[in-house]
Amino acid sequence: EKRTKIQEVLAREPIGEELTLMGWVRTKRASKNVAFIALNDGSTINNIQVVADVEQFGEEVLKKVTTGASIAATGKLVASQGAGQSCELIAESIEVFGEADPEKYPLQPKKHSLEFLREIAHLRLRTNTFSAIMRVRHSMAFAVHQFFNDKGFFYINTPIITSSDAEGAGEAFKVTNFELDAIPRNEEGGVDFKKDFFEKEANLTVSGQLEGELAAMALAEIYTFGPTFRAENSNTTRHLAEFWMIEPEMAFYDLKDNMDLAEEMLKYLVKYALDNCADDLAFLEKRAEEEDKNKPQTERAEMTLTERLKFVLENDFERVTYTEAIEILKRSKPNQKKKFQYLIEEWGADLQSEHERFLVEKHFKKPVILYNYPRDIKAFYMRQNDDGKTVGAMDILFPGIGEIIGGSQREERMDKLTERMKAMGIPVEEMSWYMDTRRFGSVPHSGYGLGFERMIQFVTGMGNIRDVIPFPRTPGNCEF
């Protein structure tokens, strides 16, 4: 038999046609004469009800049809009287592919907590919540490529194994081919990388930006979209050790051009989700609302999922300098700000996510682009402003998330860049390949990085970043 997808059946509703559905049983209700099987096949959040005559199929077959079992059901599609469904399948034959012993199968036909599902991450994709998230994730990845392709950008694959640490934050995972119990040592007792596979220190990339800049010097407008790795030991709901990043890099763009592109892209992605993921978003919105009901009043979300998406779509992002933001944070009223103030003692401090969320959710009530950050809290490659203390950096802040994008105009002047690298203790000679972008045919250019999982969190309303990637990698968690 040829499989027809449930998504297609519901879109077309071919009443009277003979079809074969293949999928996994969500629930089975049986009365004396008929069994009602809710079948899901992953193509959509919606199930189709399969109706099976108890006498015709017999106990032997129907007792294998339990939650989690996989079946093929062939029969005729008929209009349904039941509430909440337009059609159902009257089964003529049922084949059970694989049983799922109800005594052992961890997913029961009830609501499981996200914490429990994280413990069985190898099975959680089979739940409504996680399959909905993964369909949205797929659509967002597709939309990213669509957006850049329509604009004539080229997709560049930057290396995952590299010897550079773009962000210079010392959070790179080492890559070695050493036997752990026989690490060769050099004369000083340090690791002798000359004896390892790459004959030098190698690590997993923290960002494709530096290689992206090389490509932008040839193709002008490029983007990367790949996995990046950070060994930051931060157990938060916003950090993963392995996450995906989208990094466009554009020759001839200044900081304002960079902001314009980022804002346009974020709005495009949100609109794409609203236009293409309606069923899954409706399900996720309802899920979030139910979850919220169990929380104390003060912790409940101020906007529904749809309201938050429209908040991004319908507002011009507020563009504010870091210096203005610090003034706002200092001035904000003590009672509502207590928890914000203590960290903002002076100009030069990095913002915490509470500050970022205060600016977005309480003060401006719009997505915010903060720019011109203090030079000393930002990466070496950012373009120095004339004031001698700030750089052309920009972070985009979203409600419920905080920083979703980080980017900058790049320092294209060889002398300024060299000076800055030396001041930060970055070995300029070892980065000669990067310096060639400035040495030959250097141009003003800019770029940014969008954290893909933070974007998926925003679009799905999921509170924990571990729940928007199929197999999360966090400190102490690398099971399968």
Ligand code: 4AD
């Ligand atoms: O601000 P970041 O560190 O910027 C860069 O890596 C630049 N090289 C980007 C560029 O200009 N091409 O990271 C960019 C974004 C952050 O705004 C955040 O959304 C996400 O990547 N991000 C993480 N997401 C999940 N887990 C982590 N540990 C993340 N670290 C950063």
Ligand code: MG
């Ligand atoms: Mg950042």
